Amino acid sequence: EPEVTQTPSHQVTQMGQEVILRCVPISNHLYFYWYRQILGQKVEFLVSFYNNEISEKSEIFDDQFSVERPDGSNFTLKIRSTKLEDSAMYFCASSPPGRTNEKLFFGSGTQLSVL
Amino acid sequence: RKEVEQDPGPFNVPEGATVAFNCTYSNSASQSFFWYRQDCRKEPKLLMSVYSSGNEDGRFTAQLNRASQYISLLIRDSKLSDSATYLCVVNYGGSQGNLIFGKGTKLSVKP
Numbered sequence: 001e002p003e004v005t006q007t008p009s010h011q012v013t014q015m016g017q018e019v020i021l022r023c024v025p026i027s028n029h030l031y032f033y034w035y036r037q038i039l040g041q042k043v044e045f046l047v048s049f050y051n052n053e054i055s056e057k058s059e060i061f062d063d064q065f066s067v068e069r070p071d072g073s074n075f076t077l078k079i080r081s082t083k084l085e086d087s088a089m090y091f092c093a094s095s096p097p098g099r100t101n102e103k104l105f106f107g108s109g110t111q112l113s114v115l
Numbered sequence: 116r117k118e119v120e121q122d123p124g125p126f127n128v129p130e131g132a133t134v135a136f137n138c139t140y141s142n143s144a145s146q147s148f149f150w151y152r153q154d155c156r157k158e159p160k161l162l163m164s165v166y167s168s169g170n171e172d173g174r175f176t177a178q179l180n181r182a183s184q185y186i187s188l189l190i191r192d193s194k195l196s197d198s199a200t201y202l203c204v205v206n207y208g209g210s211q212g213n214l215i216f217g218k219g220t221k222l223s224v225k226p
Binding site: 031033041042043044045048055056058089091093095102103104105106107108109 | 147149153156157158159160161164202206212213214215216217218219
């Protein structure tokens with residue numbers, strides 16, 4: 001069964017450093033997303049991406065965050081200068097075209113720890 | 116404010132039990148509704164969509180009451196493997212995939 005893959009599974013970084021989280025969405029999907037989940041909290045929407053541009057972003061997705069689809073397969077989330085409060089599990093997701101486009105398929109996540 | 120509220124549980128039930136989860140959402144303009152399942156430290160996985168007419172998938176039945184802004188999930192004949200956190204999820208009609216998640220209801224099925 002096709003799946004969304006994310007790398008790395010764990011990322012430890014120092015406060016103020018830049019991190020790039022990588023995702024390979026399911027190949028025929030057209031919509032891509034990043035969500036995050038702070039330990040013990042809700043899953044929160046960060047950003048949606050379609051047709052090579054951001055469709056919507058949440059208040060969390062400030063100027064420190066950016067997304068990119070550098071080639072036909074990868075979808076990345078960059079945090080420019082990490083803060084302690086950025087520590088969370090970051091989930092990439094994708095959804096297919098057509099009537100099922102609201103059904104999201106999540107990757108297994110990258111656990112980001114900012115020290 | 117767009118909120119999805121769930122009883123956090125935990126619900127501790129024996130194998131074979133029937134268990135029901137409830138969820139309320141705050142915005143009447145909501146368009147799409149889902150139940151996801153999340154195992155500890157894993158990604159959310161879509162369990163089922165929820166339709167106004169109600170829908171069933173094996174042991175799982177989901178209901179939507181738009182007038183009361185209320186969603187439910189019924190699990191019959193619980194299995195040990197059903198132990199997980201069940202997330203109520205709503206799309207308020209924003210962009211594609213802008214889903215609002217509830218905090219989840221934890222279910223523990225005991226032998």
